[in-house]
Amino acid sequence: MSKSVLLKSSLAKKYWMALTGLFLCLFLVGHLLGNLQLFMSGEEGKRAFNEYAYFMQHNPFIKILSYLTYASIIFHAIDGYLLAVQNKKARPVGYAANKPSANSSAASRNMAVLGTVILVFIVTHMANFWAKMHFDKMPLHSMTKTVEVPVGQDPMTGEVIKKPIEITYYLTTKGEYKEQVYKDPSSGQKQEVFDVKDETFFIDKNSGLKLGEGYKDLHSLTYAFFGQDRSEVGYKANEYALIAVIAYVISMLVLAFHLSHGFASAFQSLGLRHPAYTRLIKGFGQAFSIVIPLAFAAIPVYIYLTK
Amino acid sequence: MASKYININLKIWRQKNANSKGEMKTYKLDQVSTDSSFLEMLDQLNEQLINNREEPVAFDHDCREGICGMCSLYINGRAHGPDNAITTCQLHMRKFKDGDTIYVEPWRAKAFPVIKDLVVDRSAFDRIQQAGGFVSVNTSGRTMDANAIPIAKIDADKAFEAAICIGCGACVASCKNASAMLFVSAKVSQLALLPQGKVEAKERVMNMVRQMDEEGFGNCTNTGACSVECPKEISLDNIARMNREYMKAMVTAE
Amino acid sequence: MSVLDSKIPEGHISQKWTDYKNHLKLVAPNNRPKIDVIVVGTGLAGASAAASLGEMGYNVKAFCFQDSPRRAHSIAAQGGINAAKNYQNDGDSIFRLFYDTIKGGDYRAREANVHRLAEVSGNIIDQCVAQGVPFAREYGGLLDNRSFGGTQVQRTFYAAGQTGQQLLLGAYSAISRQIGLGRVKMYNRHEMLDIVKVDGKARGIIARNLITGAIERHSGHAVIIATGGYGNVYFLSTNAMGSNVTAAWKIHKQGAYFANPCYVQIHPTCIPVHGTNQSKLTLMSESLRNSGRIWVPKKKEDAEAIRAGKMKPTQIAEEDRDYYLERRYPAFGNLVPRDVASRAAKERCDAGFGIEANDTNEGVYLDFSSEIKSKGKQAAYAQGIHNATEEQIIALGKKWVEEKYGNLFQMYEKITDENPYELPMKIYPAVHYTMGGVWVDYNLQSTIPGCFVAGEANFSDHGANRLGASALMQGLADGYFVLPYTVSDYLANEIRTGQIPTNTPEFDEAEKRVKDTINQFLNNNGSRSVDHFHKKLGLIMWNKVGMGRNEQGLKEAIAEIDQLRAEFYKDVYVPGSADELNPELEKALRVADFMELGQLMAMDALQRKESCGGHFREEYQDAEGETLRDDENFKFVGAWEYKGSDINQSQLHKEELNYEFIKIAARNYK
Numbered sequence A: 001m002s003k004s005v006l007l008k009s010s011l012a013k014k015y016w017m018a019l020t021g022l023f024l025c026l027f028l029v030g031h032l033l034g035n036l037q038l039f040m041s042g043e044e045g046k047r048a049f050n051e052y053a054y055f056m057q058h059n060p061f062i063k064i065l066s067y068l069t070y071a072s073i074i075f076h077a078i079d080g081y082l083l084a085v086q087n088k089k090a091r092p093v094g095y096a097a098n099k100p101s102a103n104s105s106a107a108s109r110n111m112a113v114l115g116t117v118i119l120v121f122i123v124t125h126m127a128n129f130w131a132k133m134h135f136d137k138m139p140l141h142s143m144t145k146t147v148e149v150p151v152g153q154d155p156m157t158g159e160v161i162k163k164p165i166e167i168t169y170y171l172t173t174k175g176e177y178k179e180q181v182y183k184d185p186s187s188g189q190k191q192e193v194f195d196v197k198d199e200t201f202f203i204d205k206n207s208g209l210k211l212g213e214g215y216k217d218l219h220s221l222t223y224a225f226f227g228q229d230r231s232e233v234g235y236k237a238n239e240y241a242l243i244a245v246i247a248y249v250i251s252m253l254v255l256a257f258h259l260s261h262g263f264a265s266a267f268q269s270l271g272l273r274h275p276a277y278t279r280l281i282k283g284f285g286q287a288f289s290i291v292i293p294l295a296f297a298a299i300p301v302y303i304y305l306t307k
Numbered sequence B: 001m002a003s004k005y006i007n008i009n010l011k012i013w014r015q016k017n018a019n020s021k022g023e024m025k026t027y028k029l030d031q032v033s034t035d036s037s038f039l040e041m042l043d044q045l046n047e048q049l050i051n052n053r054e055e056p057v058a059f060d061h062d063c064r065e066g067i068c069g070m071c072s073l074y075i076n077g078r079a080h081g082p083d084n085a086i087t088t089c090q091l092h093m094r095k096f097k098d099g100d101t102i103y104v105e106p107w108r109a110k111a112f113p114v115i116k117d118l119v120v121d122r123s124a125f126d127r128i129q130q131a132g133g134f135v136s137v138n139t140s141g142r143t144m145d146a147n148a149i150p151i152a153k154i155d156a157d158k159a160f161e162a163a164i165c166i167g168c169g170a171c172v173a174s175c176k177n178a179s180a181m182l183f184v185s186a187k188v189s190q191l192a193l194l195p196q197g198k199v200e201a202k203e204r205v206m207n208m209v210r211q212m213d214e215e216g217f218g219n220c221t222n223t224g225a226c227s228v229e230c231p232k233e234i235s236l237d238n239i240a241r242m243n244r245e246y247m248k249a250m251v252t253a254e
Numbered sequence C: 001m002s003v004l005d006s007k008i009p010e011g012h013i014s015q016k017w018t019d020y021k022n023h024l025k026l027v028a029p030n031n032r033p034k035i036d037v038i039v040v041g042t043g044l045a046g047a048s049a050a051a052s053l054g055e056m057g058y059n060v061k062a063f064c065f066q067d068s069p070r071r072a073h074s075i076a077a078q079g080g081i082n083a084a085k086n087y088q089n090d091g092d093s094i095f096r097l098f099y100d101t102i103k104g105g106d107y108r109a110r111e112a113n114v115h116r117l118a119e120v121s122g123n124i125i126d127q128c129v130a131q132g133v134p135f136a137r138e139y140g141g142l143l144d145n146r147s148f149g150g151t152q153v154q155r156t157f158y159a160a161g162q163t164g165q166q167l168l169l170g171a172y173s174a175i176s177r178q179i180g181l182g183r184v185k186m187y188n189r190h191e192m193l194d195i196v197k198v199d200g201k202a203r204g205i206i207a208r209n210l211i212t213g214a215i216e217r218h219s220g221h222a223v224i225i226a227t228g229g230y231g232n233v234y235f236l237s238t239n240a241m242g243s244n245v246t247a248a249w250k251i252h253k254q255g256a257y258f259a260n261p262c263y264v265q266i267h268p269t270c271i272p273v274h275g276t277n278q279s280k281l282t283l284m285s286e287s288l289r290n291s292g293r294i295w296v297p298k299k300k301e302d303a304e305a306i307r308a309g310k311m312k313p314t315q316i317a318e319e320d321r322d323y324y325l326e327r328r329y330p331a332f333g334n335l336v337p338r339d340v341a342s343r344a345a346k347e348r349c350d351a352g353f354g355i356e357a358n359d360t361n362e363g364v365y366l367d368f369s370s371e372i373k374s375k376g377k378q379a380a381y382a383q384g385i386h387n388a389t390e391e392q393i394i395a396l397g398k399k400w401v402e403e404k405y406g407n408l409f410q411m412y413e414k415i416t417d418e419n420p421y422e423l424p425m426k427i428y429p430a431v432h433y434t435m436g437g438v439w440v441d442y443n444l445q446s447t448i449p450g451c452f453v454a455g456e457a458n459f460s461d462h463g464a465n466r467l468g469a470s471a472l473m474q475g476l477a478d479g480y481f482v483l484p485y486t487v488s489d490y491l492a493n494e495i496r497t498g499q500i501p502t503n504t505p506e507f508d509e510a511e512k513r514v515k516d517t518i519n520q521f522l523n524n525n526g527s528r529s530v531d532h533f534h535k536k537l538g539l540i541m542w543n544k545v546g547m548g549r550n551e552q553g554l555k556e557a558i559a560e561i562d563q564l565r566a567e568f569y570k571d572v573y574v575p576g577s578a579d580e581l582n583p584e585l586e587k588a589l590r591v592a593d594f595m596e597l598g599q600l601m602a603m604d605a606l607q608r609k610e611s612c613g614g615h616f617r618e619e620y621q622d623a624e625g626e627t628l629r630d631d632e633n634f635k636f637v638g639a640w641e642y643k644g645s646d647i648n649q650s651q652l653h654k655e656e657l658n659y660e661f662i663k664i665a666a667r668n669y670k
């Protein structure tokens, strides 16, 4: 099989488009399943989500998948533009009167435009979350609780005297909460047990030993990004949260259109068409193109509305 | 079907020859019978132009019964005009109303250059056919008996439904990418479905697709416009089949 | 002894072709590439010939005026192609196909040619199936057949209503393969405008490149003309707009005799004329007569009421309908041959029973309601519905009809805006096929040596009337199975000739003839369009050289066309220039030839004082209106020699027809 056919033939280009597109659809499902945990806002939800994010970043199998995903996006986009450019060239002079709505869906005719919006979205999305996660120093998953600590006994009554002390816990990747700071709110006095190094590790103050590793707090980052204040763990509410939410929803709408044509189209490109299944594929594709983006979009909306 | 008469405005692409620039020109035509076919309306316009010593509009046509595939007009934004499953010559003026403005343009595609006015050069289709759209069998009085290989009716029917393509190019004209996939896949499918064609199926699909790409047609985005505008309602099944055939050929090629 | 040598071989009819073929000269494979063959026309006849000759190794140049060989008018044939395969076990045989064709042609065809046609008919089907032509099949996977007019067996192979298309695309694929291999050079959008003879032999053609207007010279060792029929002389016909006689006429003017021009087939089932702007007529396949019943109202009042739009055909009671074909021809009923069915329709309409609201009231009904009911009942029974309601039956029947004729019904509805599942179709005869054509001998060679003529363009196999489904057969027989042998035999003497130069006085002269005519038209500066004259010619032809002819009318026609010709040359206006795509110029050149041909047709009809097949002289009919053939005086092929532009000078040569193997008899379909 010659390489030129694999890459240059119009049909092969579409095979790649379809394969990468379908792979990205699978990715969307996985990504969504993770994201759905964002609907849980308490510590439990936060923990589940951050643990999940950590897992996604560190599991070697997932790593391979993620590289595949990046490659797919890049390849899909490049291939898509190549196709789009060729397609444009195939009709140098257009029609004075044209009524394509009579024969085809708007989505199918604008895949490249829709794809471009998605690409822009993916880039900003990655800048906002993925890059931070990977390259930025960012606060780790922590939690502050106020506990009444016995500080002595009332000599008169013999009652135990308690004092509220704020304890900040860090969640370690072993799954335990480790106390890091004890703080007396009244005096402002603090006692630290360990340092957080490189925004990753916990180093014992005294011995300098590594006590464990923390989770990056993507959950709070996300909540803050979409408008909820998380200053207590180091994330201030995003000033432009509303815009972010709207942009996100629009992007998902665009994705919906892209998929409303793309999903079934990929099967056609691969030659997977049969009277018995085509309706099924089309129906599933329609459902997929609505459900997945809708679910994605619901998350920021939910976060924004529950602030 | 009492016939009526209508008056219409026409906006028609006029272009002297392949090298000159063209433009849309406006004409008025009165007293068009609604029983006339679209091409008969153009005949009437040409008669009027000739009588006024203007140059008549050149357009392709021959059989005028929807089978030769020669007629090829883009009317009011659609290949073969505002109706489905017909050719331009089968379009009748009863589809239009008094006072309508009708746009008439040639097929637009890089692979179909305009020759004059509404006439385009579709020889790219011939070259695709020449690249592999055949069974390599020589004439002889000694080919085996026609009934020697039974062919399941369903396959014969499917092959026939692909084979009725008239090579008009409406699929290319209506595709936003000017893709020739429907045309090519119809021929590939016809021959891939029949035992006689299976022997050289691989070479055929590879060669025809290569030629198709070389001619400068666009790629297939599966918008389905081709099949909707195809006068013979050639099915998208054929495109899927060609995708399969090509993949098979590609991954098993020696 | 006639100057015409038909070269019919000796021997028993069933052995003639085999023996003859065995003794034809051959050209060795290494010599073939040195020989150029020109094929004009790429319909069934031309494409099959060009492909076969290309496969053999000759250098073939093929020409057609459309933008692709795939568009020749063969594509429009709907019904089917005959072959004596006897797959249906209804007693068919080569002899029977031969016999039916001779009889169908009203005993005016050559026995030897027709028998050869029947002999190779089976090979045609084999060849086409091998090419991937998707003929209709039965559930068992074997080929299906239907019956056609004029026969009592089912021998017609078909591909829904698009048989011609499928066969042509088969031939087109074969020629495409040769073009791809470089053995055939294809000249699309080229029109042959003259032939070039050197030392009496056909040596080349002059063709106009229709895009650039360039006048081109092409030389060859043999020229094959396969340019189709001349039905467009009537302006309105079922032929394509571009179908023309020019190539055939030009070779006629250079010495090829033109045979039986008066034999024109008027097809009984076409959509009636509707208005003055009409440009062509549409055929409804003859296969519809298998299922439809033809009738007109019994009462004139009813016919009038229908024409006035006051009554619908469905309101006319069964007993008030005149199924005139079933009445007159009980044995064949609606399946009588075309000429018989056409004349019967004309007879009813002339008598005032026509149902179409056009100028001439010309139209009859083709009614499917009986078939819908009977097939519906069968289908219901087959599905185990024993007490089916009327609606169920009709629905099932319509489904059956749709499966069988769906595309034809749809075509009808698109044109007429009437639903033929509900209302009977309106039909009327229209000009469809021309049995006459260039005279050729058994080798399909014209009276110009080296100039062969095939397909509808020659006069050969159909006598005075062609049976349905046999033109496709003839075209492919000529191209696949006759010409490759006979042309090779001719070319065997040409292996030493070498390439034929085109810079000779003969080419100069032919080119000058062409250029002069073109310039004459372009400089004419008259006031009327070409169509104006063509329509006038058509009207004369239809009225006086049409379905019914008589001496007076024919004489008038000749005189009227004379006048029209003069007017045409004086007053035609051809816009544009010679060096561009110029459809009006193309038409003018064609109409000029049609005018001359029209006169010759009238001459021939005048000369033939009998009625036979498609030629009906009103003076020669019996009391019941059936044709009266005169075998004693007219059992010959009338071949005309061109003698200058005064048609009255044309000279008739007769080729006597000998029936050795078939007993000649009155044609009887009762």
Ligand SMILES: Cc1cc2nc3c(=O)[nH]c(=O)nc-3n(C[C@H](O)[C@H](O)[C@H](O)COP(=O)(O)OP(=O)(O)OC[C@H]3O[C@@H](n4cnc5c(N)ncnc54)[C@H](O)[C@@H]3O)c2cc1C
Binding pocket: C040, C041, C042, C043, C044, C045, C046, C063, C064, C065, C066, C069, C071, C072, C073, C074, C075, C076, C077, C078, C079, C080, C081, C082, C163, C164, C190, C191, C192, C193, C226, C227, C228, C229, C238, C239, C240, C243, C244, C246, C247, C283, C432, C433, C454, C455, C456, C457, C468, C469, C470, C471, C472, C473, C475
């Ligand atoms: C509507 C219709 C239905 C029919 N149905 C049937 C049927 O069911 N069964 C049947 O047996 N027969 C049928 N016939 C008849 C049959 O189709 C034709 O007789 C037959 O196909 C003629 O084939 P051909 O090759 O001789 O010519 P055509 O197919 O007409 O081809 C003529 C070729 O010559 C070329 N040409 C013509 N003039 C020139 C020129 N001057 N220069 C260069 N090229 C030229 C054309 O471009 C074309 O390629 C039907 C005919 C019609 C009109």
Ligand code: HEM
Binding pocket: A014, A015, A017, A018, A019, A020, A021, A022, A024, A025, A028, A073, A076, A077, A078, A080, A081, A083, A084, A111, A112, A113, A114, A115, A116, A118, A119, A122, A258, A259, A261, A262, A263, A265, A266, A267, A269, A270, B219, B220, B221, B222
């Ligand atoms: C998660 C993101 C994406 C998913 C799930 C996705 C999915 C798909 C699918 C399934 C197809 C159909 C393939 C086919 O017809 O064979 C498709 C087509 C297409 N995609 Fe995407 N896509 C995504 C992102 C993008 C991006 C970022 C671009 C960038 C430019 C893009 C551009 C295109 C184009 C141009 C097509 C049409 C190709 C054609 O048929 O000509 N897509 N996509």
Ligand code: SF4
Binding pocket: B164, B165, B166, B167, B168, B169, B170, B171, B172, B182, B183, B186, B226, B229, B230, B231, B232, B233, B234
């Ligand atoms: S596929 Fe349909 S639209 Fe395309 S060339 Fe064939 S008949 Fe015309």
Ligand code: FES
Binding pocket: B060, B061, B062, B063, B064, B065, B066, B067, B068, B069, B070, B071, B087, B088, B089, B090
């Ligand atoms: S003119 Fe032949 S299909 Fe329209």
